[in-house]
Amino acid sequence: MTLDSKIPAGRLEDKWTSYQAKSHLINPANKKKLNILVVGSGLAGAGAAATLAELGYQVQCFCYQDSPRRAHSVAAQGGINAAKNYQHDGDSVWRMFYDTLKGGDFRSREANTYRLAELSAPLIDHFVQQGVPFAREYGGVLANRSFGGVQVQRTFYARGQTGQQLLLAAYSQLSKMIRAKKVAMFARHEVLDIVVIQGKAKGVIARDLATGEIKRFAADAVVLATGGYSRVFRLSTLAIGCNGSAIWKAHKRGAYFAAPSFTQIHPTALPQTSESQSKLTLMSESLRNDGRIWVPKKKDDNRQAKDIPEEERDYYLERRYPSFGNLAPRDIASRAAKERIDAGYGVGQLKNAVYLDFKHAINKLGKDVIQDKYGNLFSMYEKITGINAYEEPMKISPAAHFSMGGLWVDYELMTSIPGLYAIGECNYSDHGANRLGANSLLQTSIDGYFILPNTINNYLEGELKETRPDVNHPEFVKVEDEVKSQIGKILAINGHRTTDDFHRELGKVMWQECAMSRNKKGLEKAILQIKEIKDAFWKEVKVTGHDNEMNPELEKALRLADFIELAILMCTDALERNESCGAHFREEYQTEDGEAMRNDEDYKYVSVWEYDAGDFKLHKEVLEFEYVQPTVRSYK
Amino acid sequence: MKITFKIWRQEGANSEGSFKTYDIDGLTEDMSFLEALDHLNERLVLKGEKVVAFDHDCREGICGQCGVFINGRAHGPHDHMTTCQLHMRSFKDGETIVVEPYRAGAFPVVKDLVVDRTAFDRIIEQGAYITAKTGTAAEANAILIPKEVADNSMDVAACIGCGACVATCKNASAALFTSAKINHLNKLPQGQPEAHRRLVGMTDQMAIENFGSCTFTAACEVECPAEISISSIAEMNARYVKAKLFG
Ligand SMILES: Cc1cc2nc3c(=O)[nH]c(=O)nc-3n(C[C@H](O)[C@H](O)[C@H](O)COP(=O)(O)OP(=O)(O)OC[C@H]3O[C@@H](n4cnc5c(N)ncnc54)[C@H](O)[C@@H]3O)c2cc1C
Numbered sequence: 050m051t052l053d054s055k056i057p058a059g060r061l062e063d064k065w066t067s068y069q070a071k072s073h074l075i076n077p078a079n080k081k082k083l084n085i086l087v088v089g090s091g092l093a094g095a096g097a098a099a100t101l102a103e104l105g106y107q108v109q110c111f112c113y114q115d116s117p118r119r120a121h122s123v124a125a126q127g128g129i130n131a132a133k134n135y136q137h138d139g140d141s142v143w144r145m146f147y148d149t150l151k152g153g154d155f156r157s158r159e160a161n162t163y164r165l166a167e168l169s170a171p172l173i174d175h176f177v178q179q180g181v182p183f184a185r186e187y188g189g190v191l192a193n194r195s196f197g198g199v200q201v202q203r204t205f206y207a208r209g210q211t212g213q214q215l216l217l218a219a220y221s222q223l224s225k226m227i228r229a230k231k232v233a234m235f236a237r238h239e240v241l242d243i244v245v246i247q248g249k250a251k252g253v254i255a256r257d258l259a260t261g262e263i264k265r266f267a268a269d270a271v272v273l274a275t276g277g278y279s280r281v282f283r284l285s286t287l288a289i290g291c292n293g294s295a296i297w298k299a300h301k302r303g304a305y306f307a308a309p310s311f312t313q314i315h316p317t318a319l320p321q322t323s324e325s326q327s328k329l330t331l332m333s334e335s336l337r338n339d340g341r342i343w344v345p346k347k348k349d350d351n352r353q354a355k356d357i358p359e360e361e362r363d364y365y366l367e368r369r370y371p372s373f374g375n376l377a378p379r380d381i382a383s384r385a386a387k388e389r390i391d392a393g394y395g396v397g398q399l400k401n402a403v404y405l406d407f408k409h410a411i412n413k414l415g416k417d418v419i420q421d422k423y424g425n426l427f428s429m430y431e432k433i434t435g436i437n438a439y440e441e442p443m444k445i446s447p448a449a450h451f452s453m454g455g456l457w458v459d460y461e462l463m464t465s466i467p468g469l470y471a472i473g474e475c476n477y478s479d480h481g482a483n484r485l486g487a488n489s490l491l492q493t494s495i496d497g498y499f500i501l502p503n504t505i506n507n508y509l510e511g512e513l514k515e516t517r518p519d520v521n522h523p524e525f526v527k528v529e530d531e532v533k534s535q536i537g538k539i540l541a542i543n544g545h546r547t548t549d550d551f552h553r554e555l556g557k558v559m560w561q562e563c564a565m566s567r568n569k570k571g572l573e574k575a576i577l578q579i580k581e582i583k584d585a586f587w588k589e590v591k592v593t594g595h596d597n598e599m600n601p602e603l604e605k606a607l608r609l610a611d612f613i614e615l616a617i618l619m620c621t622d623a624l625e626r627n628e629s630c631g632a633h634f635r636e637e638y639q640t641e642d643g644e645a646m647r648n649d650e651d652y653k654y655v656s657v658w659e660y661d662a663g664d665f666k667l668h669k670e671v672l673e674f675e676y677v678q679p680t681v682r683s684y685k
Numbered sequence: 686m687k688i689t690f691k692i693w694r695q696e697g698a699n700s701e702g703s704f705k706t707y708d709i710d711g712l713t714e715d716m717s718f719l720e721a722l723d724h725l726n727e728r729l730v731l732k733g734e735k736v737v738a739f740d741h742d743c744r745e746g747i748c749g750q751c752g753v754f755i756n757g758r759a760h761g762p763h764d765h766m767t768t769c770q771l772h773m774r775s776f777k778d779g780e781t782i783v784v785e786p787y788r789a790g791a792f793p794v795v796k797d798l799v800v801d802r803t804a805f806d807r808i809i810e811q812g813a814y815i816t817a818k819t820g821t822a823a824e825a826n827a828i829l830i831p832k833e834v835a836d837n838s839m840d841v842a843a844c845i846g847c848g849a850c851v852a853t854c855k856n857a858s859a860a861l862f863t864s865a866k867i868n869h870l871n872k873l874p875q876g877q878p879e880a881h882r883r884l885v886g887m888t889d890q891m892a893i894e895n896f897g898s899c900t901f902t903a904a905c906e907v908e909c910p911a912e913i914s915i916s917s918i919a920e921m922n923a924r925y926v927k928a929k930l931f932g
């Protein structure tokens with residue numbers, strides 16, 4: 050199969066408009082006959098399900114939590130970007146497009162990235178209409194702040210709970226369509242496989258997590274909106290249930306996986322304090338607007354932060370990147386922290402943290418202003434650590450956070466399996482090798498609300514004349530049997546190690562070799578180690594309880610089985626890319642002062658992987674830059 | 686740290702439940718309460734027993750999925766804190782901790798510590814939205830909203846839907862939850878056209894779902910992780926009276 054990105058012809062500024070003008074329409078009477086499955090109820094899934102239902106399609110929507118309102122979009126704190134130029138600070142669609150493309154280190158498509166910027170302003174209009182209580186100025190207009198990697202203020206926010214407020218708006222709209230009986234919601238249902246019939250996606254197999262029942266769902270198209278897979282590292286800022294299972298199963302059924310190793314390590318999370326830790330809590334990047342990051346100039350300095358005088362502090366981001374300072378993009382800020390920590394300047398119990406200090410901001414602006422902006426983050430910090438950050442600096446550390454990589458999609462957000470779409474964080478679309486802060490809520494939302502509802506017609510129009518898919522088709526029986534046999538197999542092993550034990554082992558390998566900095570030797574070793582983990586898992590894991598009941602241990606094991614396989618692909622991908630770009634930093638390819646060395650001559654493509662009976666075959670989507678010349682990405 | 690957990694075990698909605706006692710060693714003060722349960726569950730697996738089922742997801746106090754009764758209090762010993770934010774440093778070495786599911790008629794037990802809170806979703810379905818289709822919005826700054834109004838709306842919009850308010854209320858009332866959502870939207874200009882329908886639809890659904898009525902004991906606001914004040918309930922009631930009197 051060749052990779053057709055389906056980028057519309059014409060000027061960059063006109064592509065989306067002309068696409069919409071030319072794409073097929075389906076009349077309302079026919080839409081009613083068509084059934085769409087939306088897997089996921091985050092911003093991408095809920096937005097898509099509600100909008101598709103408003104347009105007249107029959108929708109079934111799934112999430113593994115007990116309510117769609119709990120999808121992990123809820124946890125986003127900092128904000129959402131839009132090129133409104135409300136601050137009159139020189140922002141524009143073009144500038145936002147450029148910032149995003151550059152932020153991604155020129156590893157995404159111009160056309161997609163431009164569309165992201167173009168649809169950002171109408172998205173804010175949409176959310177305001179839906180009643181999102183965004184922060185306001187005294188005059189009643191919307192307020193903004195800035196986020197890493199840009200020099201304008203284009204981020205909209207609702208205190209430190211922007212994701213929550215956007216998700217609840219999407220959930221409300223979804224609820225409206227559930228009440229109208231246009232969406233059937235299946236909460237506590239986990240999709241475990243995709244059914245492909247004659248090359249087209251026609252349904253899914255899901256497990257009812259409350260009863261253990263395995264169910265078949267047939268449809269004319271399937272939309273995956275299952276979020277990020279950073280739990281492959283085990284410790285991450287993601288929710289415990291976040292998984293890669295649906296996209297991994299789709300991959301094994303033929304959907305190509307793009308840039309799996311592009312994962313973002315966030316610079317400002319709370320440091321790990323013990324082995325038993327289950328997650329790392331994010332401290333919003335917005336804190337870097339007013340907080341200054343530093344470590345002591347002296348190695349192994351055991352003094353308390355407040356006892357270290359100004360001249361003995363190393364504000365290393367301000368020192369290395371004077372024009373962006375504390376607002377340097379995430380990959381750069383994370384790597385800089387790792388560099389200081391590895392060199393022995395880390396602070397805290399395990400010497401694995403750096404300081405984020407608000408002293409100067411409080412002195413300058415007053416405690417009230419800081420409290421108004423970040424109050425809930427400070428109180429969250431205190432709940433977890435017992436420390437009052439108005440009095441002493443926060444201790445922060447890098448943590449796995451976001452997957453730029455995901456299922457390969459074309460301009461219409463369709464995967465390489467016709468009828469199977471991937472939207473939101475689970476696809477690879479706009480962020481390239483590094484995502485800018487506050488661009489993900491944007492991408493997930495426009496995928497679901499604005500793009501998919503326009504592009505899916507183009508495919509469904511052709512499906513109208515087909516017979517409606519049926520759950521009694523032999524392929525459904527076959528896939529269901531495969532799912533059941535995998536469950537049976539896991540339960541039958543009855544080994545001597547817990548799922549968590551394997552997950553900790555996998556996480557350590559991935560964090561060591563496939564996170565902030567990577568090298569050939571380490572990746573080769575990691576692949577071997579993960580294969581051993583896989584073998585051991587299938588021989589030694591112990592899962593108690595049964596398949597026909599609520600069984601959280603079984604859920605965990607099924608997710609981990611898929612993570613292990615995905616981890617091998619991630620390392621394979623990182624190994625293949627002999628350059629440093631964005632979040633992908635290969636130690637062999639760096640400048641003398643430790644900056645990333647991109648290689649456009651040989652690697653100006655998206656790595657697109659095909660599953661091939663346990664092996665992976667590489668395809669290349671070469672990126673054409675017609676409007677912007679890739680430059681060295683400098684934030685100095 | 687060593688802890689004795691007395692945990693409610695119940696196979697399913699229609700089975701009888703009972704407390705089981707587990708002595709567990711090797712905990713640390715830095716562990717979160719849910720990590721202590723993880724630790725217990727790993728031990729149970731190795732002994733060949735079924736794990737304790739409990740709800741959780743984000744583990745950072747925002748998704749609202751976690752929530753159990755700990756020593757007789759929803760979300761444990763602290764005010765305004767979710768179960769997932771609770772750490773073992775809040776307990777003493779050697780202590781016995783009693784853990785049970787939320788008890789409320791409208792929240793039936795699914796298994797062990799897991800309850801069914803879908804009644805909340807059905808309240809939301811009765812009007813917690815603004816009826817406007819995607820793609821029909823006007824320019825955002827065309828609606829000016831004073832900062833105080835946006836801030837007040839945000840104060841109540843912060844509800845995480847965990848259900849602690851119901852679980853802790855002697856009447857099992859959902860008034861705090863329902864009022865928070867109604868007030869979030871009804872305070873804003875965008876929410877005005879449907880304000881009345883929303884108010885009536887959502888409060889009626891509260892009764893249909895068998896939540897009790899509010900007698901202003903204020904127990905809920907103490908537990909609420911989002912610190913929503915019971916003045917929100919008073920505001921809802923005032924709106925209700927006004928709506929009934931003036932239509
Ligand atoms: C702590 C944190 C803070 C963040 N802050 C910001 C920010 O300030 N700004 C910003 O722009 N971005 C931020 N992000 C990133 C952003 O929040 C996410 O990328 C985005 O919300 C993802 O949305 P989504 O709809 O793709 O996925 P999610 O919201 O994760 O939703 C996934 C959905 O899929 C369902 N699901 C998953 N697997 C299955 C399965 N197998 N079967 C059935 N259902 C399934 C889940 O139940 C859920 O409903 C943050 C991320 C984190 C983790």
Ligand code: FES
Binds near residue numbers: 742745746748750769
């Ligand atoms: S697990 Fe999300 S609030 Fe506790």
